[in-house]
Amino acid sequence: MIVNLEGLDINVEVSGEDNEESVLLIHGFPDSTKLWREVAPKLVSEGYQVIAFDLPGFGESAIPNDVKTSRLDNISNIIVGLLKHLEVEETHVIGHDWGSVVSWYFTYNHPEYVKSFTALSVGHPKAFLNSGFSQLLSSWYVILILNEELAENLFTADGWSLFRNFFVADECETNWIPDLSRDGRLTAGFNIYRANLNPDYNDDIMKSVDEITRPVLAIAGDSDPSLTTEQVDTSKEYVKNDFDDITIEDAEHWLPLYQVDEIVPPILDFLKKHS
Numbered sequence: 001m002i003v004n005l006e007g008l009d010i011n012v013e014v015s016g017e018d019n020e021e022s023v024l025l026i027h028g029f030p031d032s033t034k035l036w037r038e039v040a041p042k043l044v045s046e047g048y049q050v051i052a053f054d055l056p057g058f059g060e061s062a063i064p065n066d067v068k069t070s071r072l073d074n075i076s077n078i079i080v081g082l083l084k085h086l087e088v089e090e091t092h093v094i095g096h097d098w099g100s101v102v103s104w105y106f107t108y109n110h111p112e113y114v115k116s117f118t119a120l121s122v123g124h125p126k127a128f129l130n131s132g133f134s135q136l137l138s139s140w141y142v143i144l145i146l147n148e149e150l151a152e153n154l155f156t157a158d159g160w161s162l163f164r165n166f167f168v169a170d171e172c173e174t175n176w177i178p179d180l181s182r183d184g185r186l187t188a189g190f191n192i193y194r195a196n197l198n199p200d201y202n203d204d205i206m207k208s209v210d211e212i213t214r215p216v217l218a219i220a221g222d223s224d225p226s227l228t229t230e231q232v233d234t235s236k237e238y239v240k241n242d243f244d245d246i247t248i249e250d251a252e253h254w255l256p257l258y259q260v261d262e263i264v265p266p267i268l269d270f271l272k273k274h275s
Contacts, residue, residue: 002060005081006074011060012053012082016044021275022088024079025052028097028122029189030167030176032059035096038260046268051091053082055099057188059179064188070195072105072205079106083113092271096120096256098192101128101206107216108209116274118217118267120255121227123235125206131231138226141166145193152186169254215242217270219263221251244270 002009013033023043027035033052040050054061056069056078064070079102083091092115095103100122107117122128128135145151155163160177167176180186195201216239220232229247236243246266251259 003082003085005078005085006069008056008064008069008078009062010053010056010078010082012051014049014051014086015040016047016049019047019049021047021271022049022051022091023271024083024088024091024093025050026079026093026095026099026102027052027055027058028095028099028101029058029192030180031097031099031171032175032179034059034175035256039094039256039264042260042264043268043271048092048271051082051086051088055102055192057185057191063184064191067191067195067201070188070191071202072102072196073109075102076106076109080110080113089113090115092116092118092274094118094120094267095122097122097253101125101196104212105205105209107212107214111213114214116215116217116270117212118219118270119232119235120219120263121221121224121232121253123218123220123232124212124238125209126238127235128227128231129206131228131234135228135231138224138228141226142193142197145190146198148187148190148194151190156186169257171254171257210238212239213241215270215274217244217246217267219246219248219255219266221248221253221255221259223250224253226253242274 001012003012025036032054036052043050057063093103100119107114164172218232218235220229248262255263
């Protein structure tokens with residue numbers, strides 16, 4: 001269904017019975033609600049109502065008119081509006097990639113809505129920013145993405161060859177490239193980087209996230225080419241509640257797609273512990 005939130009049409013998918021135990025799923029780049037197609041049914045089968053939505057400009061959500069709409073604070077306002085629209089007073093939150101960054105921000109600024117938070121692949125923003133040279137090397141592509149128009153041209157040149165070389169997954173052909181090939185979609189996706197990492201569009205918004213007061217489960221793959229396990233492990237320094245940290249061997253970045261059987265059982269245990 002389409003819900004107008006903060007003046008933007010947002011694609012929302014709700015599955016499972018309406019009850020007090022809900023889970024909000026937040027995807028990252030270059031995904032959409034399709035990221036959760038294997039995870040969501042498993043959560044529903046355990047009795048949870050599952051809420052997933054496409055970030056602004058992603059999937060079937062409308063493309064914003066400006067870059068700043070993709071700032072963490074504006075997306076957080078959209079989430080508040082969505083929960084109010086669905087009459088959800090409190091929910092578990094699971095985020096992956098930029099969805100994890102959004103979730104860290106949301107959990108810090110709106111703890112009253114969050115029962116627990118599961119971070120997939122991306123640690124606390126300050127842990128990420130302070131994780132040193134190895135993470136800087138792994139994040140080389142971010143510098144490219146921050147260059148407006150240049151990034152769009154380079155990633156799509158020669159039949160999206162650079163995109164295919166970096167985002168190595170079957171999902172490239174089935175979902176990512178078809179979705180991002182639509183008018184304005186690649187720029188809208190890149191704008192989540194620009195809105196939150198380019199100082200022209202924010203006031204160090206990533207650094208504004210501080211101590212988390214809700215329980216956190218952090219899961220990372222030890223072979224993630226773009227994110228180190230250090231930035232997840234050190235996130236415990238910023239959590240003033242239960243913090244569980246799991247590293248999955250031989251797993252790369254796309255945990256909700258390719259490590260479903262490894263991540264769902266500990267997530268369910270964590271949700272039940274904090275229900």
